[in-house]
Amino acid sequence: MRAAVLGSGNWGTAFAKVLVDAGHEVTLWARRPELAEVIARTHTNPDYLPGIALPPQLSATHDAAAALAGAELVAIAIPAQTLRENLVGWAPLLPPTATLVSLMKGVELGTAKRMSEVIAEVTGAAPERIAVLSGPNLALEIAREQPTATVVACTDLDRAVAIQRALTAPYFRPYTNADVVGCELGGAVKNVIALAVGIAHGMGYGDNTAASLITRGLAETSRLGTALGADPLTFAGLAGLGDLVATCSSPLSRNRAFGTRLGGGESLQQAQEATHGQVAEGAKSCRSVLELAQRHGVDVPITQAVEAVCFRGLTPQAMLERFMSRSVKSEV
Structure with a gap:
């Protein structure tokens, strides 16, 4: 499977590593071109996951169009309050059948919308194409390959199961849930x-x-x-x-x-x-x-x-x- 991860912070980078370790072709998008170059060249992310060796198969780019081209799964891992602004630029580039996975935990200021609601509103994607990932997922521990469980929530349970299978790695165990609202709220409120x-x-x-x-x-x-x-x-x-x-x-x-x-x-x-x-x-x-x-x-x-x-x-x-x-x- 071809996957794109939009966001090269600690969680986006760790999640991209999980996808590679699960056997997929993955491109990580970085906002700063110099960080994308460092990740691609050294297979490390010194700004967010210092000391962690990233898989050599992981690609990195500052070009969103290149990252998204042909992607079957698009994971979004950027600060919650920047989602809408970034999505406006990314929406025309999203493959029309790709599964969109929110890794973000927040509620949008001004609208009080959950992240999946913002994704649906901006991209026009049907709710069954949008999944959320939540759970006790401290990025550094996952990057260190410490055993971790997570939840994939989607109103389309078949899609949730497909994502679950795609994410299963020796140290990363996903469960499924149809309760998107509960999983998103749990992730947002726990920060407070x-x-x-x-x-x-x-x-x-x-x-x-x-x-x-x-x-x-x-x-x-x-x-x-x-x-x-x-x-x-x-x-x-x-x-x-x-x-x-x-x-x-x-x-x-x-x-x-x-x-x-x-x-x-x-x-x-x-x-x-x-x-x-x-x-x-x-x-x-x-x-x-x-x-x-x-x-x-x-x-x-x-x-x-x-x-x-x-x-x-x-x-x-x-x-x-x-x-x-x-x-x-x-x-x-």
């Missing part, structure tokens, strides 16, 4: 919850606090997902609890690390400067996730508090005090 956990960590709090935030974060993710028609069982699986635990617990998680800086007293701008201008996806998406929840009348107190810390001047201490002063109630 990981910021909250990071903030608590930065304030010096321990595992009880983290476990409480993770569990209550899962509850609000499930409430929002159910209101949008998702299957509640999805949030007990890899795209829900699995992804949430990995992102909230791992030092490799950009969202947790970014939250730790906020909890340690840095402003959003300072944390961004300290991470070389990269803002964690949760800090970008917390506003759109909150907007989505408000549209559907769903209470998401952790998301609301994270948004207030990032954009409304709420202090981390006041955030935790807000949680602890909420009225007591039944857990379920």
Whole structure:
């Protein structure tokens, strides 16, 4: 199978490696021509996966048309808030029958649309051509070939199974799911919850606090997902609890690390400067996730508090005090 991966960050690069290791012809598109040249020449991505040897069969290019030519599978791994702008340019180049796979975890600012919805709207692709990949998929660990499971979600289960078979590698085990809404929301909201956990960590709090935030974060993710028609069982699986635990617990998680800086007293701008201008996806998406929840009348107190810390001047201490002063109630 011929595949294209649009986006040469750590996840796009790791996913391209999985596809090559699964036996496919893969071209990785990089936004910067100099990075594409380095990847093609040295079979490494020093900017995003330093020290990882990439398969020599992996091609890399800055030319989107060349990357997409003849592709049967197109995976998109770019920052969620840049998807629409990039897709406008890529849409005319997409092969008309290619399966489109979203590797992104976010909700679009302004529209509150999930990534698959943005793909369908911009490209005109039918929903059954669009799949999403989600789960506890820390890119560096996958690039190191550590055993990992993931979920392929698509409304067309036959297509999901085809993608599952195409992605199966010795260290990468995909499962299928028809619940696109649940898998996407699990991936988007967990970034926000990981910021909250990071903030608590930065304030010096321990595992009880983290476990409480993770569990209550899962509850609000499930409430929002159910209101949008998702299957509640999805949030007990890899795209829900699995992804949430990995992102909230791992030092490799950009969202947790970014939250730790906020909890340690840095402003959003300072944390961004300290991470070389990269803002964690949760800090970008917390506003759109909150907007989505408000549209559907769903209470998401952790998301609301994270948004207030990032954009409304709420202090981390006041955030935790807000949680602890909420009225007591039944857990379920």
